[in-house]
Amino acid sequence: MLLVEKYRLAFEIAPVPMLLVAGSGEIVLTNTHLNQLFEYDDEELIGQRVEVLVPKAIRSHHPKLRKKYDESPSKRGMGGNRDLVGMTRSGTAVPLELGLEQVVDDSGVMTMVVAIDIRQRKTHEDLLNLAMNAAASAMVMFDEQKGIAFVNKAAEALFGHREEDLLGKHIETLIPEHILLKRPDYVKEFMDVDEPSAMGAGRGLVALHRNGRHIPVEITLTPVVSPDGKMILSTINDLTERIEAAQIVEQKSKELEALNIELSHFANSASHDLKAPLSSISGLLSICLEDLADNNIEDVEEHLKTILDISRRSAEKVEGVLKIARAGREPILVEPVQFEQVIGETWTDISAGNDKKPDLILDMQHHRPIHTELPTLKVILENLLSNAIRYVDAAKPNPFIRIQSSTINGILHVTVSDNGIGISKENLNRVFEMFKRLDTRSGDGLGLTLVRKQLDRMGGTVSVKGAEGEGAEFTFTLPQGKEAA
């Protein structure tokens, strides 16, 4: 019995398309499934060369491939990861997976071919890839044997690698070295999961970007068991933004905490200092009532004058507190300002009528003009200069106030120093506290608080140096936004 006849029955029973090819390349047997798949009539393929079923592009090359196979035949599956394609009579390309086996009989060597149409499987794969590529989360599929088997678009973006550069690579490619060194079993742990599990939440898990950057991530592992072996689908979420947001929230809450402290400090100070004059007034008024009952009009008049004076001063104080509270609420125009001119005007205003005013020495080295809020600059100068006049040291023969200015890296630096009575070391930190009066000569304890608040608001700073008996030195800085550094 001829081999062909021996196989004919088996071919017809087989549920898959099959054909038998002679060593010459001639088709000797096909079954109905194969004829239908390739759109040929029964027996029509018999006697034709197998190359009619091969796409034209590789048709000329194909006999060589056949010859190579014949020289070292083995039972093997073809296709797998490679895209093998057959061509139907009408020219349609059909993705195939082929099984080859050499059979021998008296008439020579033949090859039995099983051709499985994988169009459906391909469609499923394509749909799956499409879905995974559409996902916002990065997804990487790892094959236990073959390494990285799939990388979606989001994962390409996350890791900075292209899919084709990652396929077949080890997982280690995507994990920073310091983690691998610390946890040698990391990859094993990774591949060993047998149920969906989350990694990394709150554990500082990091992935490795192509450029070396460490990306904080959270990973969900889903094992996929296929006939080809075990695969792990990992879904990777980039936590960078979440962590940044958390840091911003933390920063904001620290700022709020600081504001809260400032507010309670303010409330505390206000209860002391805004209430005190009201207590004085009510005390004096009750004495007035007694004096009126005694018909002591002179005392009543005197007390009322005092009350009037106290209430006027209180009103000014309230205004001062409001100024501080309002500082920064309303935008003020930033304009070019001639600094020397502003100093001159301010000095005239506050030193008018003062016979013993100190000498004003100017040492101006700043870039001109400066850019700032004119009214705010005046407030700052008024406070610093009036303090310097107030704490003049009467024991010194030549009292002076020196203003020095410079522009360094686009920042205006101004130092107002004097040879007045100075500030003791322990009080240096307290001069900016609200309502803090460190000396009987002090004003309402609001001036330097306002100066600091205004400078804070404009991105500047203020600091103080000095020692008791040796004068004081206040330095403030103001960024000059419009000027190149």
Added chain:
Amino acid sequence: MKKISVVVIDDEKVDRYIVKRRMSKLDVFGDVIEATNGDRFLDEYFQNENEFQDSVPPPLLLLMDVNMPGRNGFETVEEIQRRMVDGRGPESIVIMMFTSSGNENDRARAETLDAVKGYITKPLDEKGIETILELYEQY
């Protein structure tokens, strides 16, 4: 009964005046001496090697303002206590904090100071005088 000598330590002139006026009407109080802040009080009453002056006859009442330039009221009391421990202070002294503040923190801080026996809210009125007298009856 000995008259109570009073020192009012307050930087606010009006408040010192109110105390003087209130107390001058009552026989139980002796002279009211004024100190314009805590530092001045310490300087003037602890002269001569910081020996407390005999110029003020006991029993002695200090009305101590809280918010003052220089040492505040609490810091002044702490310094007085230190000097008393060193044996430089008077044998008996009653200090009452004297302030317009109803602040809880201030009251709590007053509680922690041994020498502080009371807390009077400004302005000094009949109720405040009563508080002082009640305290003195205990001594």
